[in-house]
Amino acid sequence: MSSAANFDPVNVTRILFEGFPTFAIVLFYLAGVGAMAAFAWGVYVQVRKYRRGKPVGGPIDLRERVGAMVRVVLSHRTIARRDPAAGRAHRFIFYGFAGLFLGTATVTVDYDITARFLGFHFWNGNFYLFFKLAMNLAGLSLVGGLIYMMVRRGWIKPPKLDYTRPDRKPGDPDYDRSGYRREDWAFLWSLVLIGITGFVLSGLRLVWLQDRAVVWDTRWWSPVAALLAEIMRGAGLSAPAAYVLRTGLWWVHGALALTFIALIPYTKVKHIFTASGSLLMRDPLAAQRLPKVEADAPRAGYKTITDFTWKHLLNLDACTKCGRCHEACPARAVGAPLSPRDVILSLREFANEALEKNTLPDEVKLDVHGKDIGQVFMETVWSCRTCMACVEICPVAVEHVPIIVQLRRNLVEDGNMEPQVQKTLQAIHKNGNSFNESKRKRAAWTKSLPFPVKDARKEPVDLLWFVGDYASFDPRNQRVTQAFATLLHDTEVDFGLLFEGEANAGNDVRRVGEEGLYEVLATQNIATLGTSQFRRIVTTDPHSYNTIRNEYPDFGGHFEIEHYTSLVARMLAEGxxxxxxxxxxxxxxxxxxxxxxxxxxxxxxxxxxxxxxxxxxxxxxxxxxxxxxxxxxxxxxxxxxxxxxxxxxxxxxxxxxxxxxxxxxxxxxxxxxxxxxxxxxxxxxxxxxxxxxxxxxxxxxxxxxxxxxxxxxxxxxxxx
Missing domain, CATH: 3.40.50 (Rossmann fold)
Incomplete structure (x- = not known):
């Protein structure tokens, strides 16, 4: 490579708009302003859409969240999980795109700000040469990653990228999702063409200016462009012909780039911003700690699209259709009419149709429940196991489970649930357990033990055992419960129970969507625990463990609790x-x-x-x-x-x-x-x-x- 020292540093640069008449430059700037105006309008429409949602309750500490978001975005760890090949390709695309964006911004600052208004030109000399090398590598990274993604979609075809809907039948008006496939391919092709035309333009410029030593002798600082220039020259392309081709291709490249910018808020490309925003607002306990229903709320849960918080509306737009939640969902795996991805996409389509208009439709047309286009079926909502597989694997922090529970809350409020669920909820309300047994029978399993079990409401204990419904009433599980009680007794652990004072912890009641009953159960258990004397809680029921640990604090119940496996593992380690x-x-x-x-x-x-x-x-x-x-x-x-x-x-x-x-x-x-x-x-x-x-x-x-x-x-x- 030649050194910039062989030339006047001012001349080791690229002259923007070289060979273009003034009217062409003015036309380009007008097109650029138009693209930015279209972009700005699109951003306004999206922000207005989010503002039509409900506020997010509670304070938001953005300082900690910004750092977490930046780490996730830069590392791509959530994208690479369980799909390292896609993660690597996306890193190539992301860092290539980011490098080219920063490069374009650098040129704009030099040409339109420092040089024009400050008389200071820094895009030359050694800086320019290293800049050229960096831009070539960034472009190569971008194109390489995009080509792999094309191969992935066109030939590898992983099942999770199949947009077939399990919640619709062929022939339904919103069954066909081929539009998403076309959008995916348009996104890939537009970026690939922008990258490739950029390389070809650089190669054509080298051929056109091959007699200019300051250009030709530094060509290998742009290795891809230089290689293309050598091929073009070898094929007999002359400098005048290169100039003509370069002029035409310049407009094609510029039109592609400006159109891409203009369409960002209206297409899949906006995930660049919405995914980052979703990660910024990520709640690490989103599914573990569901939100309370405010006392002054006109109704429970989500009935209309305007009941959604702005954060959940942002989640809908953050979805990249990657299919990881679709692949992980146990309900979808066994043929239930549920795919977390399709719930999110349906709600996104509904939100775009209803909330991007200048005037909101009437409330009937805002209802997200039903069988019409874009609505979520009741069967779909009730198919969810709230297992959190979708939330846990989502690379952009979409909160599928909290959204589905909010949909359930409204269905429960309106009585739209299976009779067996309603019967169970009534039993829990009446007797405090899902088996509809008398409260007095909750600790009946202790009667056959050869030792007494303390009542923690009446005497202090070191360890309070919150047993749970199934461990208390189910005959098969009672044998396990008795075995654990024996283990605690034989190892001289000072433990006790709440006996009939214990009620269903409410974890599954809350995830069914019966928030009112959950709050009754939580308040009752917290009050009983508050009058008992113990140092910490143990439970053999992970469902009780989750809600007491993560949700009871919202109701004033702050307790040290662990699952029995942690207790036993520690006892084994300590001998x-x-x-x-x-x-x-x-x-x-x-x-x-x-x-x-x-x-x-x-x-x-x-x-x-x-x-x-x-x-x-x-x-x-x-x-x-x-x-x-x-x-x-x-x-x-x-x-x-x-x-x-x-x-x-x-x-x-x-x-x-x-x-x-x-x-x-x-x-x-x-x-x-x-x-x-x-x-x-x-x-x-x-x-x-x-x-x-x-x-x-x-x-x-x-x-x-x-x-x-x-x-x-x-x-x-x-x-x-």
Missing amino acids: RLRPKRKLGYRVTFHDPCHLGRFNKGYDAPRQIIEALGCELVEMKRSRDNSFCCGAGGGRIWMNDPVGQEKPSQNRMKEAASIEGLEVFVVCCPKDLTMFEDALKTSGYEGRFVVRELIELIAESLVDVNDDAPPADDIRVTADA
Whole structure:
């Protein structure tokens, strides 16, 4: 490469608009102003749309959020998760686009500001040469990433990029989503053409000015353009012909670039801004801690599109249609009429149609519930398990679950729910539990224990055990509950219960959408806990764990709580609990949604399994990618369609693929119920067994040489 020192530094530059008459330059600036005006109007329309939503409650600390957003955007870690190839390609596109944008801004500052008004010209000399190299590399990065994305969509065709809707039938007016595919391809082609025409323009300029040493001798600072220039010269292209081609292509390139800018607010391109805004407003506890219904709210939840907060309207526009939520959704995987992506896209289409107009339609036309175009079906809303798989994997922080729960709240308020759900909610309201049993029976399982259990309402305890409905009333789970009580007693833990003072914690009641009942339950439990004397809470129910930990503080209930797996893992590490024998089973472990994704409780159960001497074989979908049992969001109180696969059956199929599997381990009462039933109905009974981790712990505490074998209800055998 030649050095700028061989020339007058002022001359080592590129003369903008060289060879263009004045009228052409004026025309370009007018077109640029028009593009910016179109862009500005589009931004105004979008901001007006968001302002038509409800305000976001509570203070927003932007200082911390800005840093988190910048880190996510620059690292691309959310895009690369579970799809590293797409993450790499998007990094190439992002950094290439950002580099070219900064380069264009640099030229504008030099030409239109410093040189014109300050008499200071810095876009020359060595700075210019390194600038050329950086722009070539940025352009190469952009085009390379875009070409991979084209190959991905055109030939690789991952299923998650199929826009077929599970909530519509062929022939429905809004079933066809081919418009999105056309938009995707238009986006890719426009950027690719902008990048390629930019390279070709640079090459043509080099051929045109090949007799100018300051241009030709520094050509390899633009390696891609220089290579194209060599090819053009080798093909016989003359300098005059290069000038003519360059003039025509310059207008094509300029028109593409200005059109791209003008259309940003109206097309997929706006995700550059909306995705960043969504990440900026990201609530790390969005699904774990649902918002309260304000006392003065005219209605509960979302009925019309104007009931949405501006943040959720922004979420709708942030969606990039990447399909990760679609791929992760357990309801969609088993054929339910739900795809989180399609819910968001339907609501986006509805919002654009209703809120981008100068005048809002009447309220009837703003209703998002129903069967009309763009509306969300009631069956779709009730198919959600609120497992948080969609929220957890979304690279741009869309809050699918909170939005769906808000839709449910309005349906519940209007009585639009399955009769069984309504019956269960009535039972919880009457007796404080979903089994419709008398409150006095909540601790009936303690009567068969050979030791007394303290009533924490009457005497102080170190550990208060919040048991939960299924662990208290379900006969199969009661055996597990008794085993855990025995473990606590034998390790001399000072524990107690609330007995009939405990009520359903309300986690699933809230996710069904019955906010009023949830607040009654939460307030009642907080009051009971407040009059009891204890140091901390333990629970064997991840659902209770989540709401007491994350949601009760909003109602004044601040308690130290942990899931039993954390307690047992600590006891094992400290030597307070010592297994008497290694079990030696080949096991797999299912991460409960409310312990795993909701509260990051991945390690403690695995530490216990290891301490018990079991061989753990992970399923493909584990930890943050764990599949849902299907019980969450109140679905355990609803009947699944006859003949349709259940999420729990789908999970059994996955576990059955593990060679030599003996035990499918769970640590949630609802998981035990769902998976034991699925083991029978899916045809795998006899190949392996489903056991609560507590049962394995209890078995490990029985010495192999003891005369008395472990009880049948907590013993696992390979041929069970």
